[in-house]
Amino acid sequence: MTVQRVNKILLIALLAVCAIWLIIPFTMAVLWSLVDPSEPWTADKVLPPVMSLFRWTDMWENSSLKSALIASYTLAPSAAILSLLLALPTSFALGRISFLGRELAKMLCLLPLVVPPFITAIFFTSLLFQIGLSSWRPGAILFAHSVLFMPFAIRILTVSFEQVRQDHIDAARDLGASHWARFKVAYLPALKPGIFATLLIVFIQSIEEFAIAFIVGSPDVVTIPTLLYSALGQDYVRPNAAVLSLILVVPNVLLMLILERLLRSANPTLSSGKG
Amino acid sequence: MKLRRGLLIIGLLTPGLGLILALIGTVVYIAVSQSFGYYSLNGTNEFSTEFWSKMAGRKAFKRSIQYSIYIGVFSAIFSVALAYPLAIWLRKPFAGSNFIGAVLKAPLLVHGLVAAFLFINVISYHGILNQFMQWLGIWSEPRRLQNDPNAYGVLILQTWKNMPFALLLLTGAVQSISDDVLDAARDLGAGTWDRFRRIIAPLTVSGMQAAMVIIFIGAVADFSFQVIAGPTNKQSLSQLMVSFKGRGDWHSAAVVGVSLMMIALVGSAILAVVARMVMRGRIK
Amino acid sequence: MVAIKIERLTKKFGDFTALSNVSLDVQPEEFVTLLGPSGCGKTTLLKLISGFLEPSEGSIKIGGTDVTHVPPEKRDTALCFQSYALFPHLTVRENLEFGPRQKKIPASERKTRIDDVSEKLDLTAQMEKLPNQLSGGQQQRVSLGRALAMRPSVILFDEPLSNLDAKLRDQVRIEIRRIQKEYGLTAIYVTHDQAEALAMSDRIVVLNNGRVEQVDSPELLYHAPKTKFVADFIGDANIFSGTIVGQKGENIVQVETAIGTIEFETPTAPTSKKVNLCWRPESAVIGNTGIKAKVVHRAFQGHFTDLMVETNGTIFRVQAKRVEAQEGDDVQLSVAPNEVILLDQSA
Numbered sequence: 001m002t003v004q005r006v007n008k009i010l011l012i013a014l015l016a017v018c019a020i021w022l023i024i025p026f027t028m029a030v031l032w033s034l035v036d037p038s039e040p041w042t043a044d045k046v047l048p049p050v051m052s053l054f055r056w057t058d059m060w061e062n063s064s065l066k067s068a069l070i071a072s073y074t075l076a077p078s079a080a081i082l083s084l085l086l087a088l089p090t091s092f093a094l095g096r097i098s099f100l101g102r103e104l105a106k107m108l109c110l111l112p113l114v115v116p117p118f119i120t121a122i123f124f125t126s127l128l129f130q131i132g133l134s135s136w137r138p139g140a141i142l143f144a145h146s147v148l149f150m151p152f153a154i155r156i157l158t159v160s161f162e163q164v165r166q167d168h169i170d171a172a173r174d175l176g177a178s179h180w181a182r183f184k185v186a187y188l189p190a191l192k193p194g195i196f197a198t199l200l201i202v203f204i205q206s207i208e209e210f211a212i213a214f215i216v217g218s219p220d221v222v223t224i225p226t227l228l229y230s231a232l233g234q235d236y237v238r239p240n241a242a243v244l245s246l247i248l249v250v251p252n253v254l255l256m257l258i259l260e261r262l263l264r265s266a267n268p269t270l271s272s273g274k275g
Numbered sequence: 276m277k278l279r280r281g282l283l284i285i286g287l288l289t290p291g292l293g294l295i296l297a298l299i300g301t302v303v304y305i306a307v308s309q310s311f312g313y314y315s316l317n318g319t320n321e322f323s324t325e326f327w328s329k330m331a332g333r334k335a336f337k338r339s340i341q342y343s344i345y346i347g348v349f350s351a352i353f354s355v356a357l358a359y360p361l362a363i364w365l366r367k368p369f370a371g372s373n374f375i376g377a378v379l380k381a382p383l384l385v386h387g388l389v390a391a392f393l394f395i396n397v398i399s400y401h402g403i404l405n406q407f408m409q410w411l412g413i414w415s416e417p418r419r420l421q422n423d424p425n426a427y428g429v430l431i432l433q434t435w436k437n438m439p440f441a442l443l444l445l446t447g448a449v450q451s452i453s454d455d456v457l458d459a460a461r462d463l464g465a466g467t468w469d470r471f472r473r474i475i476a477p478l479t480v481s482g483m484q485a486a487m488v489i490i491f492i493g494a495v496a497d498f499s500f501q502v503i504a505g506p507t508n509k510q511s512l513s514q515l516m517v518s519f520k521g522r523g524d525w526h527s528a529a530v531v532g533v534s535l536m537m538i539a540l541v542g543s544a545i546l547a548v549v550a551r552m553v554m555r556g557r558i559k
Numbered sequence: 560m561v562a563i564k565i566e567r568l569t570k571k572f573g574d575f576t577a578l579s580n581v582s583l584d585v586q587p588e589e590f591v592t593l594l595g596p597s598g599c600g601k602t603t604l605l606k607l608i609s610g611f612l613e614p615s616e617g618s619i620k621i622g623g624t625d626v627t628h629v630p631p632e633k634r635d636t637a638l639c640f641q642s643y644a645l646f647p648h649l650t651v652r653e654n655l656e657f658g659p660r661q662k663k664i665p666a667s668e669r670k671t672r673i674d675d676v677s678e679k680l681d682l683t684a685q686m687e688k689l690p691n692q693l694s695g696g697q698q699q700r701v702s703l704g705r706a707l708a709m710r711p712s713v714i715l716f717d718e719p720l721s722n723l724d725a726k727l728r729d730q731v732r733i734e735i736r737r738i739q740k741e742y743g744l745t746a747i748y749v750t751h752d753q754a755e756a757l758a759m760s761d762r763i764v765v766l767n768n769g770r771v772e773q774v775d776s777p778e779l780l781y782h783a784p785k786t787k788f789v790a791d792f793i794g795d796a797n798i799f800s801g802t803i804v805g806q807k808g809e810n811i812v813q814v815e816t817a818i819g820t821i822e823f824e825t826p827t828a829p830t831s832k833k834v835n836l837c838w839r840p841e842s843a844v845i846g847n848t849g850i851k852a853k854v855v856h857r858a859f860q861g862h863f864t865d866l867m868v869e870t871n872g873t874i875f876r877v878q879a880k881r882v883e884a885q886e887g888d889d890v891q892l893s894v895a896p897n898e899v900i901l902l903d904q905s906a
Contacts, residue, residue, distance in 0.1 A: 007369050018378045021435075025393035028403055032396065042401070090291025099284050109292055111299045113489075116496030116539060118513040119532045122520050123302040123309070126529075130305070130314055147298045154291055208386050210499060215517070228388045232503050238396065245389040256384045455644035458611060461631045462638045463709060464661035473657070477648045 033242035055239045065244070068227040075138070075223065076206040079145035080199045086146060087153035087198065094154065095161025109155070112148045117211035120148065125216050137221050144212045149205045153198045160194030161187075200259045204252060224248050303536070309529035326526040335510065336531070340538065343512040346426060347495030347542060350433035351487045357434065358441035358486070362449045363475065376446075380439040387436055391503040394432055395421055421504065428504040433494045441486040448482030449475060476554040484550050488543040495539055512538070560623060562587040562745040563608065563713060568617035570603050577603040579769045581617070585747065590739055592748045592756040595766035596792070601749045602717065604766070608747060609715050610634045622712055632661075637706035641718040643698045645690040651677075651701050652686040658709040676704045679738065696727050703735065707742060714739070716748040720755065732759055753793050757781065765789050781839075786903050790837040797875040798837040798902070803829070811896050818870040819850045823899035835902040840865075840878040842898035849893030852877075854884050868892075 035041045036050035059065050093099075094106055112120070124144055128134045168186040177185065210225040217226065228248055231241045308314050312323035330336050361379060365372050382390065398404050398420040405417040421428065452475060460474045476483075498513035505511065510518070512535045519528035563585040570578040578600040585591050593601040606612040608619060610631035618627045626634055637658070646654055655676060659669045677683050680700040690698055699719060706714055719735070720728045736759055739746045750756055756763050757777040765772040765780065765788070773780060773789045784790035787798055801816035806828070814821050814834055821836060841863070852868035859865075864882040867874055868890065877892060884890045 004369075007371075010364065011371050011375070014375055014378075018375075022378065022381055024403065025397055028396050029393055086290045086294060088291075089287040089289075093284050093287035097284060097287075099280075105288065105292055109295060111295055114492055114539070115299055115302070116492065116513065116535055118496060118498055118516060119306060119536060120299070120302050122516060122528055122532060123306045124298070125520075126305050126309060126314065126525055127301055144298070147294050150291060150295055210388065215520070225386065225388055228386075228392070229499065229502075232388065232392055232395075241392050242396070245392045248386050249384070249389050252386065253384050453642065453644065455640045455642045456646060458631070459638070459640055459644035459705075460646070460657070461611075462609060462634075462636070463658035463705070464632045465657075466632055469661060474646060 029242045029245055032239050033246055035239045037239075055243050059240055059243045063240070064222050064227060065247070068222045068224050069247075071138075071221055072207055072223045072225075075142060075145065076203045077199075078142055079149065079206040080202040082142065082146040083150050083153045083202045084157075084195065084198050087150050087157055091154050091157035091161050095158040096164070106158070110151050113151050117148075117209075118215070120144070121211040121215035124212070128216070137217050140216050141212055141221060144216065145202075145206045145209060148209075148212070149202045152201045152205065156194050156198050156201070157191070160191045164190040197259065200255055204255055204259070207248075207252065306529050306532045306536070309525050310533045312526060315526070326530050330527060330530045330534075335515065336534075339510050339512050339515045339531075340534065342426070342509045343495050343497070343535070344538065344542065346429055346433065346497055346501075346511065347491045347538075348546070349430055350437060350494035351491040351546065353430060353434040354437040354441045354490050355445070355483055355486055357438050358445050359483075361442055362445035363471070365446055366449050366452075379442055382436050383439045383443075385436075387432075388499055388503070390436055391432055391500055394428065394435070395504055398428065422507050424506045424508065426501075426506050426509070429497065429500045432500045432504055433490075433497065437490045437493065441483075441490060444482045444486045445479060448479035452478050480551055480554045483554065484547045487546050487550055491543050491546055492539045495542060496535060560587070561585060561620075562589070562622060563747070564620040564623075565604075565608070566618050566620075568604070568607060568619065569615050570600075570607060570612060571615045577769055578607070578614075581766075581769075581771055583764060583771070583774065585745060587745055588740075588743050590736065590746045590748065590759060590761045592750060592760040592763045593766060594750060594753060594756040594763050594792075595772075596751060599766040600769040601751075601766050603769075605638075605715055605717055605747065605749050608713070609636050609638045635711055636713045636715055637709040637711035638715040638717065639702050639706050639719045641721055643690075643702040643722075645698060645701055645705070647690055650687050650689055651682060651693070654690070654701055655682075655704050655708050658705060662709070672708050672710065676707050679741070680704045680707075680734075695723055696731065699723060699731060700734075703738065707738065710742075712745060714744045714746050716746065718750055719748075720750075720752075728755075735759070757793070765792065767792075783900060784837065784902065787835060787837070790900070790902060795840050795876055795878075796837045797840060798835065800833065800835050803832050803834060817873045818852070818875065821894065821899060822896040823901060824896040825901055829901060829904075831904055833904070835904065836899055837902055838894050838899045840876040842894050843877045843879065843892045844894070845877070845879050845882065845884070845890050845892045847891055849891050851889060851891055854886050854888050854890060857882070857884070857886050866890075 031048055031051075032041070033055055034051040034053070035048040036052040036054050039049045041048040090109070094102060094109075121144075124140070125134070128136070128140055133140065164187050169182060172182040172186050207223075208225060209223075210229065213221065213223040214226045214229060217223065224244070224247065228241070228244045231237070231244050305314060310326060312326065313320055365376055385393075396402060400417050400419060400421070402420075404420065405414070408414040409417065456478075457470060457474060460470050465473060496513050497511055498517065501511040501514055512531055516528045516531040516535065519525075519531060561584045563583070565581060565583040565585075568578060568581045569576065581600075581604060583591075593604055595601050603612065607614050608621075610626065610629060610633075613628060618625055620626065621635060646657065649657065652673065655673050656669060659672060664672070677686060680703060682697070682700055682704060685693060685697055685701075690701065693701065699722075702719070716735070720731055723731060732755060738744075748756075748759065757780075760777055762774060762776055763780055764774045767788050773785045775783070780789060780793050784793065784796070790796040790798060799814075799816040799818065799821065801814040801821065803812055804815045804820070805813045807813055807822060810826055810828075811822050811824055812828060814823065814836060816836065821838075823836060850870055852870040854866050855869050855874065856867035857864065860878075863878045863880055866877045866879070866882060866884070868877055
């Protein structure tokens with residue numbers, strides 16, 4: 001049997017697994033989200049008997065979905081920008097200045113990734129209580145997200161700063177460019193993809209983040225993941241959970257696709273490393 | 276001059292690394308302090324090992340430790356074991372390999388909670404899996420698969436969510452082995468298994484360790500999969516910690532949290548060492 | 560008995576034919592070089608012999624056994640890679656031991672082999688080092704040693720010297736030949752460097768576009784190339800096509816070419832009137848008779864002077880010792896009839 005034959009058979013087998021892996025679960029979710037409350041979808045029917053967008057409009061109008069969406073989509077871009085701004089100086093130092101302990105500093109930047117999120121969430125809340133800021137929930141979540149997702153920002157931007165070419169900077173100086181002009185011609189082109197990638201990654205992480213939003217935010221702040229969590233837990237109504245799941249997953253997929261393209265054009269090695 | 280440079284570097288590192296260290300450092304410090312009775316919210320503030328000794332006597336605590344380690348270890352092993360053959364298969368591009376890679380990595384884009392919902396939707400009492408098995412005639416009546424006592428559901432979810440990550444790391448590692456090196460091993464008489472054991476495994480061991488450790492830390496601290504799909508008679512450490520905190524018992528929550536950190540730390544070190552020993556493949 | 564017998568070997572990749580209808584016999588202990596420009600099929604042929612590719616048609620026998628469909632790990636061949644392909648995580652000793660271990664050679668026998676190889680290749684001081692701690696030349700020797708430790712009946716080389724600097728290359732070239740003779744190995748050596756091929760080989764197989772152009776000893780290839788391609792690829796050659804205009808004596812034929820009449824010696828007169836001829840630049844004698852030409856370019860090379868000369872608008876090359884003519888001067892030159900080579904009519 002030739003390699004091509006083996007690959008073909010494996011391919012077909014794998015596509016079958018993929019159907020189970022992705023297609024069936026998502027189809028089921030879509031179908032459940034379309035179940036009309038007038039007639040339940042019982043086990044003996046292949047498709048829901050009555051299909052409508054009732055659940056979607058109902059969730060939109062009569063649940064905290066709207067406020068959750070507003071919370072999540074205000075929080076995420078703010079966290080992305082804040083994280084980027086906080087990460088820039090450190091990335092500059094790690095990427096362009098060589099100093100004793102630079103490798104150690106790079107390692108320490110990854111710390112938030114190894115501490116389990118619920119520990120961070122709980123004892124960050126405890127800290128907020130200690131210093132009397134416990135009512136300051138949205139700000140606390142924003143702060144926590146910006147700092148906890150900074151490892152991604154620092155890592156990406158450090159690589160970007162490393163890629164700025166010294167001869168471009170020197171050439172700009174040689175031609176008499178001012179500080180700002182030098183930044184524009186030498187730094188900005190190399191940094192741009194990294195900046196976009198950082199914003200997107202922190203955005204996605206923040207939209208998805210559950211532990212901090214759940215522990216620090218409850219009960220005042222509701223984001224999409226915490227809403228979904230309660231929809232899967234205490235107020236479990238399957239069609240509603242289906243609607244929420246789909247709302248949470250679709251923008252993610254789109255953003256990730258953009259990110260993948262961006263990372264590939266910016267730096268192929270980056271897309272293959274999280275930690 | 277030297278001083279100025281030093282100050283400049285520290286100044287640059289402060290908003291980024293500085294904040295990270297401050298936040299994580301404080302969090303860990305508070306967790307450890309609270310576990311020994313400090314920073315109490317009701318005023319008493321003195322050193323005591325009472326919370327540790329009380330916790331150590333609790334059956335639920337021991338069960339949680341065992342259970343979390345079980346989930347962490349097996350999630351890491353299953354994810355890596357599944358990702359290895361796929362990474363080797365996808366080492367060389369072929370028609371459709373990009374597509375397969377994309378499909379396999381798709382779970383990275385799906386939020387864990389969504390994954391959990393999709394999963395319980397499929398395995399629920401009247402879900403498609405039950406209907407399918409009945410239609411095949413294998414099962415005469417629907418079975419209760421959700422929240423199974425052995426937490427297979429959680430393991431499946433963890434593997435589903437983490438395998439793509441292991442695949443990402445391992446594909447990178449496997450692709451960095453040159454064709455010539457594998458061909459040389461073949462030319463010297465090494466069959467498929469020997470090539471894996473003697474060449475691929477030892478050369479990708481650091482990628483595999485990274486995958487193992489990161490997946491282990493994530494899975495050992497699992498909360499949402501456990502709550503939604505896990506067995507109802509067991510609690511993971513995160514779940515236990517959250518429930519103590521919910522009752523306002525910060526000191527007990529801190530004891531569980533510190534234990535969880537220690538387990539994550541010690542466990543990943545052990546996993547990394549064991550992985551290296553198993554995968555070494557040195558001739559000696 | 561022949562060591563390697565290749566019969567009508569063809570390899571296709573989709574629509575592209577990489578190797579077409581190649582037959583070759585290699586004698587035991589012979590050193591055969593596959594020579595040709597990149598893309599000529601020499602590496603494909605080597606991969607077919609080592610087993611990394613399966614032919615589309617034809618067969619390969621090694622030591623009388625048909626191995627056409629035997630995978631490389633089961634073949635009695637050992638390959639020295641261009642990139643050396645040393646196992647980066649194993650020490651020199653472990654690299655050398657890899658093959659014998661796979662073949663389940665007993666430990667005592669393994670030790671004798673490794674000691675022998677490491678001594679012959681001067682690697683004894685390097686045995687516990689990792690490949691990245693070695694110089695390029697040492698890595699090359701480990702790669703050779705790893706193949707030798709297999710005691711293969713055929714050893715294959717894929718451009719093993721291309722990553723070495725010029726001086727080292729000469730040295731390793733001699734060493735490879737010495738080792739091959741010492742171990743009595745049958746060797747197949749791939750290169751695109753004609754000087755290397757001429758210096759090392761018992762026989763050279765010249766490949767072009769997936770076909771064998773000529774198989775001969777280095778001397779014959781140089782002095783009696785059969786085709787335009789071979790004449791041009793090995794050394795420098797002046798190639799002319801022309802028409803037979805007459806005969807002088809018993810076996811001297813006169814040919815009218817773009818630069819005038821050229822005579823060549825042949826035992827049997829060619830059947831066709833149209834012929835292709837070639838001669839080496841150093842065969843021309845500058846004197847007072849023969850073809851008149853103008854020097855258009857002169858380059859002193861030390862042991863000879865390289866001239867580009869022009870006659871009737873055709874430029875060709877002449878090499879001679881002690882040339883007084885400068886650029887722009889007129890010279891006269893002649894080529895002895897036994898120095899002119901008749902090429903195949905085709906192409």
